[in-house]
Structure formats: C-alpha cells, structure tokens
Amino acid sequence: YVLTQPPSVSVAPGQTARIPCGGNHIAGYSVHWYQQRPGQAPVLVVYDDSDRPSGIPERFSGSNSGNTAILTISSVEGGDDADYYCQVWDTNSDQPVFGGGTKLTVL
Amino acid sequence: QVQLQESGPGLVKPSETLSLTCSVSGGPIRTYYWSWIRQPPGKGLEWIAYIYDSGKTNYNPSLKSRSTISADTSKEQLYLKLRSVTAGDTAVYYCVRWGTLRGESVQHWGQGTLVTVSS
Numbered sequence: 001y002v003l004t005q006p007p008s009v010s011v012a013p014g015q016t017a018r019i020p021c022g023g024n025h026i027a028g029y030s031v032h033w034y035q036q037r038p039g040q041a042p043v044l045v046v047y048d049d050s051d052r053p054s055g056i057p058e059r060f061s062g063s064n065s066g067n068t069a070i071l072t073i074s075s076v077e078g079g080d081d082a083d084y085y086c087q088v089w090d091t092n093s094d095q096p097v098f099g100g101g102t103k104l105t106v107l
Numbered sequence: 108q109v110q111l112q113e114s115g116p117g118l119v120k121p122s123e124t125l126s127l128t129c130s131v132s133g134g135p136i137r138t139y140y141w142s143w144i145r146q147p148p149g150k151g152l153e154w155i156a157y158i159y160d161s162g163k164t165n166y167n168p169s170l171k172s173r174s175t176i177s178a179d180t181s182k183e184q185l186y187l188k189l190r191s192v193t194a195g196d197t198a199v200y201y202c203v204r205w206g207t208l209r210g211e212s213v214q215h216w217g218q219g220t221l222v223t224v225s226s
Contacts, residue, residue, distance in 0.1 A: 032212035034152075041201060041216040042152070048212075085152055089210045094165055096142070096205075101151040 001090040003099035010105045017073040019102045021086030024067060029088040031069040033062060036083045036101075045084075046071060073104070081106040109133035111202045111217035118223050125192050125222055129185040129202030136180050137161045140205035143176060143187045145198040146219075153198075155187065157205070192224045 004022040011017040021031060031049050034042035044053050046062040049069065059074045073080055086099040115127035127143070142157040156166045156176040164176055175188045185202055202217040 030210060034213070041219050042213070043216070044212050044214065087152075087212070094209060095167065096154045096157070098152045098154065 001097050005099040005102045008103045011076050012107045017076050019071040019084050021069045021099050031064050032087045033071045034085045109215045113202050113217045113220040125189040127187045131183045142203050144201045147198040194224050197224045
C-alpha cells in the first residue's frame with residue numbers, strides 16, 4: 001500500500017495549511033499524522049483520522065474521505081514549521097506504512 | 108511515564124552487523140506492539156520490523172532477509188540486528204511503542220540513535 005504526500009507546502013503565518021495524503025481507498029483506513037521538527041523525533045498530532053492526543057492544540061485537525069486524507073493546521077505559527085508524515089496499517093500485510101513526508105514551510 | 112532509550116555503536120563497518128538495544132521504562136513490553144523505524148539523513152521514515160506478544164514478529168520485506176527484532180521481557184529491552192550493512196543503512200534508528208492493538212498509532216518514540224556505516 002502506497003501513501004503519497006507532496007514534498008512541500010508553504011503557508012503564511014495565521015493562515016490555514018492543508019497537507020494531503022493520498023492512498024487507494026484511504027477512507028477505509030485509520031490515518032495517523034506525525035510532526036517532526038528538525039533534529040527531533042516525530043510526535044503524534046492526529047490519530048484515527050481526526051482525534052487529537054492530549055496536549056496537541058485544537059488548531060490541528062484531520063479528515064479522511066475517498067482517496068485522500070488531510071491534515072489541517074489552522075492559524076499557522078512559526079513553530080509549526082516541520083515535516084509531517086501520514087501513516088496507516090496495510091491490512092493485507094499487517095504492516096505499517098508511512099507517507100514520504102511533507103515539509104511545511106511557514107513563510 | 109514511558110521512556111525509550113536506544114543504544115549501540117554509532118559507527119559500523121560495511122558488511123558487519125549493526126546491533127541496537129532499546130531500554131524501556133514505564134510499561135511492560137509484552138502488552139504492546141514495538142518497532143524499529145529508521146530515517147536516513149534528509150529522508151523519510153522507514154519501518155523495519157515489529158514485535159508483539161513478546162515474540163511474534165513482522166518485517167519490512169525489503170529488510171527481512173537481513174534483520175532480526177527480539178525482546179527480553181525480564182530486562183525490559185528490545186533489540187535489532189541488521190546484518191551485512193552498507194552505506195545505505197546509515198540512518199537515525201528509532202525505537203517506538205505502538206498501542207496494544209495492530210492498527211493503532213505510534214504512541215511513544217525514543218530519541219533516536221544515529222548509526223553511520225563507514226570504513
């Protein structure tokens with residue numbers, strides 16, 4: 001199973017960033033999203049398509065429909081400048097799969 | 108509080124075996140799914156293998172022939188061995204804990220350890 005993400009997304013501070021993750025019938029999978037700041041380990045920001053772990057701001061939200069899942073970050077701040085990875089479990093192989101990652105640049 | 112700490116040599120010679128240890132605190136190993144995930148410099152995340160129920164395993168097909176994941180529940184440690192390494196195995200290696208069920212997200216990440224393959 002292949003997850004496809006754009007290499008980069010740019011957004012001005014205060015605007016909304018939308019990071020897509022494409023996969024065949026991805027709506028049938030639970031999608032998880034991770035944020036990775038430079039030099040740090042990834043951090044879970046959204047799980048099961050649209051749930052937020054404790055401590056993650058409400059500005060982070062997720063949706064999943066058809067062949068595309070989307071991580072939405074509203075009121076973008078400089079600290080959101082990071083790489084973002086989507087991830088699902090391939091039910092055929094019982095293996096986790098990561099997207100290639102998207103670098104979010106806050107202009 | 109869950110803590111994962113990777114350890115191992117930072118430099119491995121080509122054709123040798125990379126051996127890493129992950130020391131776990133804050134939760135019994137047997138309850139969760141555990142993985143090794145790596146990230147080559149400037150690149151994305153690559154899942155290597157997972158272990159659960161203290162000994163059941165699953166491997167990335169691209170690394171299956173060279174890798175072994177194992178656990179010692181008495182020591183609360185996880186292990187990774189990667190044989191016949193090449194420069195392409197240079198990466199930060201993360202020890203991670205998933206949930207208790209297959210399909211859940213990674214809930215905890217180690218800080219990662221950089222392994223460089225070079226003579």
